Amino acid sequence: MLGPASRHTILSRTFERRFSLADHMKVVGASLDNGLLYVDVVREVPEAAKPRTIKIGTTVATMQPQVTEQKAA
Secondary structure, three states: OOOHHHHHHHHHOOOOOOOOOOOOEEEEEEEEEOOEEEEEEEEOOOHHHOOOOOOOOOOHHHHOOOOOOOOOO
16 A cells, blocks of 8 residues: 555656657647546648549540651661
């Protein structure tokens, strides 16, 4: 069992906890409620990393390669 001096030593230490966030995560707020820490995060994905839509054509002209120039052998 811990004596009064041991309890004081444990309670007087500072507490620190570090977390690593995933890529593109940003902390926007935090609160402490009833001893629980709530952390508000948002995911901010840059335009270059977002998926993009590419329209695929089905016309004959786009499916066949065209020769623009031929060189003599």
